[in-house]
Amino acid sequence: MAKLERRDFLKLVGAGSVGVGAGFMLAQSIKHPLEHLIPYPIPPEEFSPGVATWYNSVCSMCPAGCGISVRTREGRPKIIQGNPSHPVSQGRLCGLGQSGVHVLYNPDRLTTPLLRTGDRGAGAFVPTTWDEGLAKIAERLRTLRENDRGNRICFLSEGVRGHLAMVFERFMEQLGSQRLWHFDFAHPRTLYEANQRLFGEQHLPYYDLKNARYLLSFGADFLGHWLSPVHHSLGLAHSRQGRPGVRGKFVQIEPRMSLSGAAADEWIAARPGTEGLLALGLAHRIVSAGHYRGPDRDGWADKLSRYPAERVARETGVDADTIARLADSFAQTQPSLAIGGGAAGNHTNGVDILIAVNVLNYLAGNLGGAGGLVFNPPPAVDSPRRHASYRTMLDLAAEARAGQIEVLIVNKTNPVFALPAAAEFKEALARIPLIVSLSSFMDETTALADLVLPSHTYLESWGDDFPEPGVGFPVGAISQPVVSPLYDTRATGDIILGLSQRVGLGTALPWANMEECLKQGWREIHQRGSQNGDAESFETFWTSVLQAGVWGQDAHRAAPAVNIEPRVIDGIDVEAPRFSAASEEYSFILHPYLSTGLHDGRGANLPWMQELPDPLTSVVYGSWVELNPVTAQQLGVSEGDVVDVQSAHGRISAPVYIYPAIRPDVVAMPIGQGHDEYGRYAQRRGVNPIQILAPEMEPSTGALAWSATRVKLVPTGRRVKLVKTDGASRQLGRNIVRTIKAVSS
Amino acid sequence: MGVSIVPALRALKPAALTVATGLAGVLVGFWANAAFFPGTSPRQPIEFSHKIHATDNAIPCLYCHTQARRSTVAGVPSVRKCVDCHNIVAKDRPQIRKVMSYWANQQPIPWIKVHDLPDFVYFPHKRHVQAGVACQTCHGKVETMHRVKRVAPLKMGWCLDCHKAHAVEHGLDCWTCHK
Secondary structure, eight states, X not given: OOOOOHHHHHHHHHHHHHHHHHHHHHHHHTSOOOOEEOOOSSOOSSOOTTOOEEEEEEOOSSTTOOEEEEEEETTEEXXXXXXXXXXXXXXXXOHHHHTHHHHHTOTTBOOSOEEEOSSXXXXXXXXXXXXXXXXXXXXXXXXXXXXXXXXXXXXXXXXXXXXXXHHHHHHHHHHTOOOEEEOOTTOXXXXXXHHHHHHOOSSOOEEOGGGOSEEEEESOOTTTTSSOHHHHHHHHHHHHHSBTTBOOEEEEEOSBOOHHHXXXXXXXXXXXXXXXXXXXXXXXXXXXXXXXXXXXXXHHHHHHTTOOHHHHHHHHSOOHHHHHHHHHHHHHSSSEEEEEOGGGGGSTTHHHHHHHHHHHHHHTTOBSSTTSEEOOOOOSSOOOOOBOOHHXXXXXXXXXXXXXXXXXXXXXXXXXXXXXXXXXXHHHHTTOSEEEEOOSBOOTTGGGOSEEOOBOOGGGSOEEEOOSSOOSSOEEEEEOOOSOOSSSOBOHHHHHXXXXXXXXXXXXXXXXXXXXXXXXXXXXXXXXXXXXXXXXXXXXXXXXXXXXXXXXXOOOOOXXXXXXXXXXXXXXXXXXXXXXXXXXXXXXXXEEEEBTTTBTTGGGGOHHHHHSOOTTTOBOSSOXXXXXXXXXXXXXXXXXXXXXXXXXTEEEEEEEEEOSSBXXXXXXXXXXXXXXXXXXXXXXXXXXXXGGOOOOBOTTTOOBOTTOEEEEEEEEEXXXXXXXXXXXXXXXXXXXXXXXXXXXX | OOOOSHXXXXXXXXXXXXXXXXXXXXXXXXXXXXXXXXXXXXXXSSOOOHIIIIIISOOOHHHHSGGGGTSSSOOOOOHHHHHXXXXXXXXXXXXXXXXXXXXXXXXXXXXXXXXXOOTTOOOOHHHHHHTTOOHHHHHOSGGGOSSOOOOSOOOHHHXXXXXXXXXXXXXXXXXXXXX
């Protein structure tokens, strides 16, 4: 036997020990990690672990007011889907609505009241208590109110409806202030005005896409974001595929193909701002071809004689044959429906355009019946008309600069982001001594606040909603908390009610909290209902509305006889649209559009929405400028080349995306990115085209004409790679889409 | 011209024994871990005996694991459930005192999972219990154990053997368990 040296022996022992250790650790490392099984100290009553509970509520991500069903497990929301019983969403929901869970669980949520310590806008805040925060503002409000200076208090809220809007109204009324405004960038101010003027209707009508056989849309991206996109998508789907043997035809008229344009049978790119002229051109054809036989036919014929096909064709860029074809099909295919909105309503002649579109509905007999414009009965709880136009916001800024506003309360609206730099709103805010924000996030406006009293998200609060436009009959829904509050936040309504108690506005706002206020309001709705022989008790009614997530009445309004007065007919005209800046230097019209996921920018802090590819360009995570291939060739740029987009009011840069479905004289940019604040997912990503918009307005409403800015494009020489999910946009001989050539005889 | 590795191997020959010893050590270490520290019967924060509860006092499984019939999880009893009885029963035992101190502080008892499936496995207790599968089929004779020990491997093949033997409808589909 070979002799084992001492050295070798030690080597073997060493190697053996290391091996045993390594083997032991290896076995340990592949074991399942140890997990705990944590019981409840006291079992919850509302749910069983492992069993899902669904709560019905209302979506607040956009103003459409869809009903939602929230699936919760162990008391935590897991997914939000459409409530099948709710007539607006009918079990469906858009991506933004589904992203509501990212609002709730967002790591950038404000978790406690904050008090500013450093300079305004420096972002230095210290946590404070609710008592201290409320006391601070309540004292100021009380002093102003007692000195009859209540009007120096301004309340700027996101668009709200139902009882929360009523609470805001009473609160400001008791303080003695008229300065209560709702501000949403995309609020269709001109559409309300157009309906008011032509039909005398205060509420938007219900656009019955579902039963229409011919749909003519002037600029309304109704599948993307216009009014109630989920409901419209259902409507179009039914119009196309829900009726055996009938397929609704749909024509979209807009300068840049939107999601709706892409779904249309025909897409027509009329010159921006001439949509109204085109509508009147169609109206002219309808009357002159004898499709309209109403008693006021001669009046219309006379009126519309100023819009012969040749003139309209010349000014709109749509040829006379197309005009005649569209007009004939529109008038002869019954029921037909014309809708207008989006970019078409955001010109300096936006109201004229939308009136002209409604003239088509009138002439084709689309008022009041199925498949046309159905006038909504007044909602059970009417919302005040408080939407601030651009002019209102300018006035507000002027008043702030003049020192006439001492307290500004901002509720979840972000005017610093959503107003053009030309409005100088941010600078005006600097002159307001006390700014209080009720936002759940540190957005651009909240960053300038002195005091932040963070609100619950909608999934944690009580509320109700009466969607507008409705669905042709009265509908409402209660928004109930589906989860216990995650942080030290309070519901917006409770903050206002708490404030009013501290200021001493008790009698007008007697409720301890929003739930109590809602119950009283719904008790009235119940009483009105029980006059019709409804015998159930209020508690039963309340529980059943909560469970169903919707309340409705079978009260279709009889179609009002719409007689448009000759005076109104006389007044119908479309002015030529105005565009900012001289057209020679600024040779392109900027077409900003609400992005499908980020809406007006509110969705930019939601990771799902950031990574959701834009449906038409497939770009994610940034901004881009859409150019027609011809335009790009003239400028010598290709995809990814960064260009400066300059208006007379500012400059932003973004990479080029070549988009064939846009007019060569128009460049389009999505709205929503370009946040300086608003959390980790939104910040420092892309640019905000709102900032460079020209302060052009529709004169009668003061609405911002945000399709009326001219820009020039200056290549910067820089290049980036666009983050997008599609490959080449051309077929490259791969024969992916087969085409045939139509031959007309 | 060929390249040979033989000279290199020859040079390594003196080290071969050391390497072999090391590798043998790895096997021994691995075996020792698996044999003596199987992790199938972890020491719990409270020495709870299923034998005393389920056999000696004949308490049915579902009395404490109430969710098993209607939920994906069987449910571990809340601390209050323990206290409901032990307010009166066996109050003076040291382990019960421990339970009561958790209750006094309103703290959950951090039990350690004995039967744990990976997160990518969807295992609903309710389907199995309602189909009449006895608890013991997967959990072993828990009622005889002082400290619970996992007896089943809980591996996919083991699941499928049973699904096959009982000809479970869709029992072999991927999506049945991996959702």
